[in-house]
Amino acid sequence: MLFVGHGFGGAVIVEAARAVGGADIRGAFLVAPPDESGLERLTDARRTAARARLPWPSLVVASPADGRV
Numbered sequence: 001m002l003f004v005g006h007g008f009g010g011a012v013i014v015e016a017a018r019a020v021g022g023a024d025i026r027g028a029f030l031v032a033p034p035d036e037s038g039l040e041r042l043t044d045a046r047r048t049a050a051r052a053r054l055p056w057p058s059l060v061v062a063s064p065a066d067g068r069v
Contacts, residue, residue: 001023001024001025001026002025002026002027002029003016003025003027003028003029004028004029004030004031005028005029005030005031006030006031006032007031007032007033007034007038008038009030010028010030010031010060011033011039013028013030013054014052014054017052017054017055017056025055025056026056026057027056027057027059028056028057028058028059029058029059030058030059030060030061031060031061031062032061032062032063033060033062
């Protein structure tokens with residue numbers, strides 16, 4: 001399985017990583033993840049989870065238009 005997420009979908013994938021512990025996940029492709037101001041809209045628990053490392057290979061794609069590069 002490969003996860004693909006855009007925007008807050010990336011935060012959801014990071015949160016889901018804990019729930020799918022033993023599943024055969026091959027990686028994640030995260031496009032335009034939320035910046036700090038976007039993460040501030042999440043609850044404290046979800047904001048902490050969204051900063052966690054993923055347990056599988058992952059690629060983050062962002063552009064200068066996203067304000068993160």
